[in-house]
Amino acid sequence: MFYTILFSQYEILGEEERLIDEYKLPLKENKESLEALLIKLNYEFIGDVNMWGFKSNNFISVAEIVIAD
Numbered sequence: 001m002f003y004t005i006l007f008s009q010y011e012i013l014g015e016e017e018r019l020i021d022e023y024k025l026p027l028k029e030n031k032e033s034l035e036a037l038l039i040k041l042n043y044e045f046i047g048d049v050n051m052w053g054f055k056s057n058n059f060i061s062v063a064e065i066v067i068a069d
Contacts, residue, residue: 001067002028002029002030002067002068003028003029003030003031003034003065003066003067003068004024004025004026004027004028004029004034004065004066004067004068005024005025005034005037005038005063005064005065005066006022006023006024006025006063006064006066007021007022007023007024007025007061007062007063008021008022008061008062008063008064009021009022009059009060009061009062010059010060010061010062011058011059012058012059012060013058017060024066028068031065034065035052035065038052038063038065041054042054043061043063046062050064050065050066051063051064052064052065
């Protein structure tokens, strides 16, 4: 089974967040390779089986490993 990553970027506005962009990587890899890529990009595992995240000041990026189409 092959997977890809769905990225969602949010801007933090006080107590709320606003979706800025969402896109799916145009690649199909095994899950372990994608996890290694996210670690290299400084994403951290955030508790769900396939959810990773990165936060910087007023910006959050969430990466979800999903089954590739």
